[in-house]
Amino acid sequence: MHQQDPDEIPLSELLGNSGESVPRVVSVARQGGFGAPSIQVAKKSSSAALSEDELPLALLIGTERKKECSRRKGKVEPCRKAPKRKCERMKAEKHRKAKKLQATSTKHRAEDESIKWCSLEHNGVLFPPEYEPHGRPLLYDGCEIALPPEAEEVATFYASKLGTVYLEKETFRKNFFDDFRKTLPVDLRKRIVKLEHCDFSRIREYLDELKERKQSMPPSKRKELREAEAQRVAHYTVAIVDGRKEKVANYRVEPPGLFLGRGDHPLMGRVKRRIFPEDVTLNLGRDAPIPPCPFKGHDWGSIVHNQRVTWLACWRDPISDEYKYVWLSASSHFKAMSDQEKFEKAQQLSKHITKIRNEYTKGLESADRHTQQRSVALYLIDKLALRVGNEKGEDEADTVGCCSLRVEHITLQEPNIVQLDFLGKDSMRYFNRVRVEALVFHRLREFLKGKRVSDNVFDELKVEELNDYLKSLMPGLSAKVFRTYNASYTLDKLLHSVKTPGPDIHSRLLFYNEANKDVAVLCNHQRSLPKTHSLMLERLRDKLEESRAYLEALKMARGKAQASPDSRAQVTRWRRPVVEIPEDCSLAERKRIREEAEKRPKEKQVVNMGLASITRGIAQTQEKIRRLEADLKTRDSLATVSLSTSKINYLDPRITVAWCKRHEVPIERIFPRALQEKFMWSMGVSEDFRFPISNVVSNDPSGAST
DNA sequence: TGATTTGACTCAGAAAACTAGCT
DNA sequence: CAGCTAGTTTTCTGAGTCAAATC
Structure with a gap:
């Protein structure tokens, strides 16, 4: 779908929190009748208007009838305020991509389009509470200004960020102020022209008061409130899939606020507007009752019955214009299945890894530049567990992965040391110096030759090509499988490297964490230093x-x-x-x-x-x-390493379960409750389980860093 | 494009560490 | 003076959140 230029959005839509100013669905046509699927085609608000070929796939699949009814009703609205450039650009882009998709990935899609469920019932999604105005003024040039509720809400978002690093960022302040002014009535907009003259402290005081009140609440009262809240939301926390009761992961609709983003995001500070029922599509079984819309005078955007997907609801994120989905929890059948498939695939890779490594080693010698680049890229992905590095748009932070590495990110040091320094996913810095094969070094030097710092290293390689190539090596293989494979392989190897990892539980856990840490370092899973870290040390x-x-x-x-x-x-x-501390302070x-x-x-x-x-x-x-000595050491070495990410996503849980069984470590000492549930499928594994080991001895990723 | 996985950060609550008072 | 208990403070954990990747 198109993304509107923010300047084109009427301010009522930008915020749209208080009832009156919201564009909404006027009526929802329920078609149906004899044995026919009941399909709703909602009239969209202008900001969500879809032309027929813009309808999400979900709305089109297997529903000739639906096409018919929307055509019959002739309700395909054109964009009311045609957002120019961007809209067209994105449309063209989409056509290109859609064609490509059709041409290249039929197999992938066939697999993807399997039926995922037969019956699906749930209660919709939970919206955040309506905004309640507090009436605290903004001070402009020292003068009190009473803001209308929409503007007050946005000002309050900003006030809540006072004192954080966000406000030190020019982009953040500018984006915020632009959006803030759009919420102001004309007279105020004329008057309020400089952010530096705005003083949000009165609003901040209000927020602090709220916080203080909350914190000083007696524990009993707190508990009471917590329980009441749990009861209120209980309805939304479960779905029934093919007769199974499953937990819903994110049943809460994301509340409005200021978009934060990570790193140097060009959209940081923009107002993320409120989501209304009209924005939301529900996916339900045909026989499932449609949950009543929680807001009077509103209705769901649409209802679909798409059995080829596993989401329960979706809407478009107002900032990125991408879909947001409501999923089942990690312990659900869907997620457990795909988790198992993921590790199955990683194990498969171990059967092919020798062949693949030989393949790309041979490819390094090729005379063809494209083959050379593909081989070097795969070498880095395999050896350093880099991400593949898709292209990114202008409205996103400038981060890279393997294929999008630029000359500025690589430094070569004779005879064969490569230094990588770039911002990866989430703008996390990847810094590593590694020794590489002589030929890899040689090729990299060639790739860099004659280029500017901002040029792509792999200028003749596209991510899709790399992935297509991987598919030809092994069905279902993609770049990220290497991360899973190398992470699990490394853990398995490390855990088997020592017969008796310690005399007591405590030292055995330390040993496990050490192994886990090596994997986390390989994958560059970092965390920020806790504020008080140095003080603690x-x-x-x-x-x-x-x-x-x-x-x-x-x-x-x-x-x-x-x-x-x-x-x-x-x-x-x-x-x-x-x-002595006085009692009453x-x-x-x-x-x-x-x-x-x-x-x-x-x-x-x-x-x-x-x-x-x-x-x-x-x-x-x-x-x-x-x-104390041991503590000091582990704390310092683990300070900036996050163990949980690899535990959750990359390490085959069977490796851990088997290790726990061998060394009589209770599994709950390593997997907290949620992970035990997520990995329920792995609990029965035998203690001899090995993550398959290839017969290749070279290229050990855990020894990659220097 | 749309669906799905991966990822860091936040904050509440649990657990650990510490202290005072007592036996 | 050690050990225990209860109360308090500090630290750690992990569930939840939502952004950002992949394919």
């Missing part, structure tokens, strides 16, 4: 220091005690003085006092101890020191 070091000093003092005292007639001796210990105040206290000098304490106590103290302190 400092405290740990301080404690370590203190314990070491205490140990020395104890040892010295032991000698003295042994020599003394009464077997006693003085032990000196340095500690920070205990602070606020949380913030307490925190401040605590922080103050940490700066105070340590005080000397002298205790008279018996020999037995001293000896015990020594053992305890030594143990404590060991613990």
Whole structure:
């Protein structure tokens, strides 16, 4: 579908929260009749108008009849406000792509278009509550300005971001202010022209008050509210698929707000408008009752019965204009099946991997530039677990993957070291220096020759071509299978590298996490440093220091005690003085006092101890020191690594389950409840399970980094 | 294009760590 | 002085969220 130029959107539509200004479906025609599927073709609001060939596939599949009825009604509305350039560009693009799709991927589609369910029942989606105006003014040049509800809501979105890094970004502020002004009535729009003159602090105060009120709520009251909320939403949390009761993952419609985005996103700060029932398409069984629309005077955008997909509802994201879907949870049958297929495919790859590696190694020698590029790209994908790197649009952050690498991202260092430095998915930095095959190095040097920094390294390679090629090597193979394969292969190998991974559960878990960490590093799964990380490390070091000093003092005292007639001796210990915190001060105040206290000098304490106590103290302190040292080490090395992503997406759970069985580690120590449910299908695996290992010895991805 | 998977970040609540008071 | 308990604070975990990839 087209994306409207924001300037073309009437402001009432941009926001559309309060009832009056929303364009809505006037009536919903229910066709049907004798044995016919009941199909609704809703009249769309202008912003959602679809010409027939723009209808989502979902609306067209297997429904000759539907075409008929929409034609009969002649209700295909043209775009009321034809959004120019963008609309046309996107249409042309779509035609091109649609043709291509038809030509190239019939097989893929045939597989994709299998029937996924026979009966499907659910209760629709849960909308966020209506906006409730608070009446706090905006200050403009110091003057109070009462905003109408739509504008107030947007101003409040902004106020909630005060003090975050978003506001330091020019793009964010500009996008916000442009959209904000569109919500203002004409007179105010004339007056409010500079963001720098806007003061949102009164609104912020209101938000802080709300927060404070919420936080000071007694736990009992909190619990009560939580339970009431659970009851309110219970209706939406389950669906019935082919008679099975399944959990719905994201039954909540995304609330309006400011679009944040990741990295340097050109649309950050834009207002993400509210979604209404008219925007939403529900997918239901033909016999399933249609859930009543929760808003009076509104109705669902459309109802479809598409058995070839697994989503329950969809709408278009107002920012990207892409579809958002409501899915079943990860523990559902659908998801479990595709998860199993995914790991099945990865195991398949291990049977072909030798052949494939030989293939692309041979390809490096080819005289054909295209084959060379394809081979080098595949080498990097396989060896470094890079993502394939599709093309990106102008309205997205500038991030890259393998095929979209530019000259500026690669530095070559004789004789054979390649340095990669680029922003990947989610604008996460990928930085790695690796030793590569001589020929790969040579080819890369050729690819870079004579190009500008902003040129593509793989200028003669398209992602589709690479994937088509992979399909020819093994059915269903695509670039991401290499990530799954290499991640699982690595974990399996590491977990089998040691017979007895530790005397107790604690050390075995440490061992597992270490292996998990290697995979996470391979996949470049990062997390941001927790705010207090350095402070925490400092405290740990301080404690370590203190314990070491205490140990020395104890040892010295032991000698003295042994020599003394009464077997006693003085032990000196340095500690920070205990602070008194007044009972009736606020949380913030307490925190401040605590922080103050940490700066105070340590005080000397002298205790008279018996020999037995001293000896015990020594053992305890030594143990404590060991613990602190280990802690310090793991925390530091795990600080910026995220283990969960690979656990959830890349590691065949059977590897973990088998390891747990072999080493008597309860599975819940590694898989939290949700993951246990997601991976239920893997729990029965035998303890001898191996993730198939290829007979190729070279190219071990876990050893790729230098 | 549309469907589906992957990914980092947030925040609430749980768990761990710490402290004071008592025996 | 050690050990226990209860209360408090700090840290960690993980479920939820929604953006951003793939194919």
